[in-house]
Structures are given as C-alpha cells and as structure tokens.
Amino acid sequence: MSDEISNINEEISDVDNCGCEEAQICIKNLRKVYKTDDSETVAVEDFSLNIRKGELVTIVGPSGCGKTTILRMIAGLLEPTSGTILIDGKAASGPGSDRGMVFQDFALFPWRSVRRNVEFGMEVAGVPKEERRTRADRYIKLVGLEKFADSRVHELSGGMKQRVGIARVLVNHPEVTLMDEPFGSLDAQTRNIMQVQLLRVLAKTDQTIIFVTHSVDEALFLSDRIIILTKRPATIKEIITVPWPRPRDRADPAFSILRKRILVELENENVMG
Numbered sequence: 001m002s003d004e005i006s007n008i009n010e011e012i013s014d015v016d017n018c019g020c021e022e023a024q025i026c027i028k029n030l031r032k033v034y035k036t037d038d039s040e041t042v043a044v045e046d047f048s049l050n051i052r053k054g055e056l057v058t059i060v061g062p063s064g065c066g067k068t069t070i071l072r073m074i075a076g077l078l079e080p081t082s083g084t085i086l087i088d089g090k091a092a093s094g095p096g097s098d099r100g101m102v103f104q105d106f107a108l109f110p111w112r113s114v115r116r117n118v119e120f121g122m123e124v125a126g127v128p129k130e131e132r133r134t135r136a137d138r139y140i141k142l143v144g145l146e147k148f149a150d151s152r153v154h155e156l157s158g159g160m161k162q163r164v165g166i167a168r169v170l171v172n173h174p175e176v177t178l179m180d181e182p183f184g185s186l187d188a189q190t191r192n193i194m195q196v197q198l199l200r201v202l203a204k205t206d207q208t209i210i211f212v213t214h215s216v217d218e219a220l221f222l223s224d225r226i227i228i229l230t231k232r233p234a235t236i237k238e239i240i241t242v243p244w245p246r247p248r249d250r251a252d253p254a255f256s257i258l259r260k261r262i263l264v265e266l267e268n269e270n271v272m273g
C-alpha cells in the first residue's frame with residue numbers, strides 16, 4: 001500500500017463519532033420490517049448513529065437497501081418496528097417542525113409562484129404576511145432565484161425547481177433537514193452548481209443535514225461523514241470521516257483515491273450473494 005493511501009486510511013476512520021448525550025440526533029438499534037399479507041421485508045437492521053448539531057452526514061448504499069426507509073423514520077413519517085430516535089433528547093415520534101424533508105420529486109405546488117411555495121410552511125404555521133415575505137425572499141436569494149420569485153414553479157427547469165424545494169424547507173429553520181437524493185434527477189453540471197449552492201446556504205445557517213445520495217462524488221464533496229450501508233437489510237458497513245476542509249477540489253488525487261475505495265465497497269455489496 002502506498003504511503004498516500006495508508007495516510008488517508010488513518011485520517012478517515014470514524015474519529016468524529018460522538019456519544020448519545022453530545023449528539024443532536026441519537027439513533028439506537030433502529031429496525032424496520034415491512035409486512036404485507038404474505039411476506040415480510042426486513043429493510044433496516046440494527047442501525048445506530050449519533051449526529052452532532054451542524055453536521056452534514058451523507059448516506060450511500062445499494063439501490064433498495066433501505067436508505068429512504070431510514071430517512072422517513074427520522075422524519076417521523078414512518079414508525080420504526082423497533083429502536084429509538086432522539087432529537088435533542090426527545091423521542092422523534094410523528095413529524096415535527098424540528099425536521100424538514102426535501103424530496104427527490106420536488107413535491108412543490110406547480111401553479112403557485114416560487115415565493116408562495118417558499119412561504120407555504122410559514123403560512124401553515126400562521127406567520128404574519130410581512131415576516132413571511134421577508135424570510136422567503138432571503139432564502140430565495142440564497143438559492144439564487146431572486147429574479148424568479150414571481151414565476152410559477154411549473155415554468156422552471158428541474159434544477160430551479162429543486163432550489164425552490166430546498167429554500168422551502170430551509171426557510172422554516174428546521175433543526176434537522178433530511179434530503180433524499182435531492183439532486184438525483186439533475187444533469188451533472190447543474191448538480192455541481194447545486195452542491196456549491198447548498199454548502200453556501202449551510203455556511204450561513206448551521207443546520208444539520210442528513211443527505212442520501214447515489215453519487216460517491218457528491219458525498220465526498222459535501223459531507224463531514226459518509227455512512228456506507230450494506231445491501232438490504234441496511235446496516236452500517238463503514239463510517240468515513242472526510243478529512244478535508246471545504247471547498248473541496250474534486251481533481252485532488254486524494255479525492256480520487258477515497259472515491260475509488262468507497263466505490264469498491266459499494267460494488268462488493270452489489271455483487272455479494
């Protein structure tokens with residue numbers, strides 16, 4: 001093994017993992033079994049993870065392994081079969097305004113304007129009109145859509161819709177934002193722009209993000225830690241602490257070495273029985 005690789009292996013071990021008491025999100029022994037009339041699917045098994053406030057954690061794993069299931073349980077949209085999820089020490093049962101979820105298919109109101117989409121959560125929460133508008137406009141600007149605030153969402157491109165989806169969640173200042181392959185449907189260039197934009201927004205807000213992605217490159221570019229899952233049922237195969245400050249350079253040789261190492265682990269999961 002070359003020096004460079006062994007150095008990286010030392011740096012990426014999960015030194016950042018913290019105890020449940022220090023963690024903002026403390027997940028213990030999470031398990032989910034989907035039951036239908038004639039079958040049972042164990043989707044998640046023995047999943048435990050502690051996440052600090054302000055961390056950006058990505059989850060990667062084979063298709064169908066249980067990533068969305070994990071996010072939906074943290075969001076409170078799906079009841080775990082067993083195990084516990086604590087957010088700031090409180091059990092996360094049912095959805096709450098402390099958590100926001102960005103969906104892959106945007107889940108926007110196509111006939112509303114960008115601004116009225118971003119205002120939606122505040123409308124539901126009864127925030128006064130003027131405050132709604134000020135807050136919405138700030139986040140619309142953060143995602144670079146100020147020229148389109150009055151456009152209807154159905155007129156926008158996929159990348160722009162996704163930015164509306166992100167602004168709409170972040171504007172409510174959730175303690176925790178859950179993002180399920182939010183850039184999965186974007187072309188490579190738009191995707192890179194969105195990643196930079198997301199980091200820019202986060203630098204100004206200190207929100208905790210759990211981000212599911214298919215792209216190892218995206219995970220390496222964005223995250224403090226990468227959680228690699230096994231094939232179904234999802235359990236944690238490895239946790240990697242990404243050792244570089246941001247902004248990161250995808251052309252850095254160390255970046256490629258780590259990318260390759262993670263890809264090999266994922267391939268092993270895909271080919272194993």
Ligand SMILES: Nc1ncnc2c1ncn2[C@@H]1O[C@H](COP(=O)(O)OP(=O)(O)O)[C@@H](O)[C@H]1O
Pocket residue numbers: 034035041043061062063064065066067068069070232
């Ligand atoms: N509502 C459901 N009922 C039964 N099985 C489900 C349901 N939702 C997901 N599954 C199954 O659970 C497994 C994990 O799904 P999912 O969490 O969506 O995986 P991923 O997001 O990693 O692709 C898959 O085999 C999927 O078919």
Ligand SMILES: [Mg+2]
Pocket residue numbers: 067068069
């Ligand atoms: Mg999924």
